[in-house]
Amino acid sequence: MRAERRELWDEIRHIDPGNEPWLLGGDFNTILGAHERKGGAAPKIRTMEDFSDMLIDCGLQDAGFEGAQFTWSRNRLWQQLDRFLYSHTWLHSFPLTRIQHLTINVSDHCPLLLTASDENKKGPTLFRFQNMWTKHHDFRNCVTTSW
Numbered sequence: 377m378r379a380e381r382r383e384l385w386d387e388i389r390h391i392d393p394g395n396e397p398w399l400l401g402g403d404f405n406t407i408l409g410a411h412e413r414k415g416g417a418a419p420k421i422r423t424m425e426d427f428s429d430m431l432i433d434c435g436l437q438d439a440g441f442e443g444a445q446f447t448w449s450r451n452r453l454w455q456q457l458d459r460f461l462y463s464h465t466w467l468h469s470f471p472l473t474r475i476q477h478l479t480i481n482v483s484d485h486c487p488l489l490l491t492a493s494d495e496n497k498k499g500p501t502l503f504r505f506q507n508m509w510t511k512h513h514d515f516r517n518c519v520t521t522s523w
Contacts, residue, residue: 378423381406385430397469399492400436401460403448403485408438414446416453436461443477447486458485470494 388400406427413419431437439460446454460475467473470492480486512518 378420378426381423382426385426388430389433391434393463393465395465397466398436398463399439399460399466399490400462401458401488401490403458405457407455407457412446412456414454431461435463437464439473439475441475441477441488444479444486445477447477447488448484449480450484458488460488460490 391398404427406423407413407419408424408428408431410419410424439462441459446456447458448455460473462473472491472493472495474491476489476491478487478489
């Protein structure tokens, strides 16, 4: 099982998106740390390290989430197997990326909802004025030509 995952991690390492935004999501069938597992036997450290190494090698990071902590469960074992990973260029292009863990309904995996936007939804910007500029020799001319 570990050998098969390592093959997948190597395949992912060979993907070269260049400077394009990169998002990768789904059931990775492994966890990044013991905090992503509840119940069952202790997680295999080498398997977690293999996954973590692939993320580092590819410049990917976990996108985080809102909602229930675990995305998969069976027989008193809960794990976060499903996730989205993204590159720095993804976050720069889509700063309002949001992942939600929805309620498990039919499958033993919970569905993930990805919402991504490049719109900046900030409120109005503040106007700041420093009185010292009124004393500049070219102040009136600058204001007149700008407005």
